[in-house]
Amino acid sequence: MNFQLAQHYTRQEIHDAVGGNVEQYLPTKDGRVVCGAFRPDANPDAPMIVLAGQSPKIRQAAEQFAKQAEAVPIFLKREPNRWQYVGRFRVQRSSTDAAEIARHEKRANRHGKISIVLFLERET
Numbered sequence: 507m508n509f510q511l512a513q514h515y516t517r518q519e520i521h522d523a524v525g526g527n528v529e530q531y532l533p534t535k536d537g538r539v540v541c542g543a544f545r546p547d548a549n550p551d552a553p554m555i556v557l558a559g560q561s562p563k564i565r566q567a568a569e570q571f572a573k574q575a576e577a578v579p580i581f582l583k584r585e586p587n588r589w590q591y592v593g594r595f596r597v598q599r600s601s602t603d604a605a606e607i608a609r610h611e612k613r614a615n616r617h618g619k620i621s622i623v624l625f626l627e628r629e630t
Contacts, residue, residue, distance in 0.1 A: 507519070507522070507523035509523070509579050509591040510591065511591060511592070511593060512590060512591065512592075513590070513591055514584060514588045514589060514590050514591075515581065515588075515589050515591060516587050516588070516589070517529075517543065517587060517589065520541060520543065520579075520581060520589060521533070524540040524541050524578075524579065525540050526539075526540045526541065530543075530563075530564075530567065531543050531544055531545075531564075532558070532564070532567035532568060532570075532571055533567075534567055534570065537570065538570065538574060539567055539570055539571040539574060539578055540578060541578050541579045541580065541581065542556065542571075542578060542579075542580040542581065542595070543580075543581045543582075543583065543589055544556060544580070544581070544582055544583065545582075545583045546582055546583065548614060548616065549614065550613055550614050551610075551613070552580075552582060553580045553582065553592050553593070553595055553626055553628075554625070554626055554627075555610065555623060555624070555625055555626070556568075556623070556624040556626060557610055557611070557614055557616060557620045557623060557624075558620065558621055558622045558623075558624060559619055559620065559621060560619060560620070560621040564621070565621045565622060568600070568621070568622045568624060569600075569622065571597055571624065572597045572599075572600040572622075572624060574596065574597070575596065576596060577594035577595055577596040577628075577629035578594060578595065578596070579591060579593075579594055580592050580593060580594070580595045580626070593628050593629065594628070594629040595626040595627060595628055595629065596626065596627060596629060597624050597625065597626055597627075598625045598626060598627040599625045600622055600623065600624050600625065601622065601623045601625070602621070602622050602623075606623055607620045607621075607622075607623055610623050
């Protein structure tokens with residue numbers, strides 16, 4: 507499926523196109539992150555900055571995404587089961603620096619819940 511910029515998709519449609527788990531925000535398939543699906547309330551600067559939680563599975567997916575060179579389709583939640591396609595992005599850099607995490611936790615009101623900050627760039 508060729509996703510169209512600014513169009514909305516369901517998580518099932520996204521899954522059917524790229525695979526991965528329909529509930530994860532960094533779904534993986536065959537050990538690779540296949541897309542990103544972010545809620546703006548938890549990631550106020552998405553798609554440019556993504557805040558990964560602390561569960562081992564989430565952190566592992568975030569670390570995998572940071573290692574990947576290829577860009578993946580990124581979606582932002584606009585309404586229940588309506589995800590807007592905003593383009594293809596890759597991780598430019600990541601940070602586990604405590605001070606940097608604290609700044610982003612404060613902005614997102616997610617104190618003590620972030621393990622890694624991903625800084626994305628749009629595919630050119």
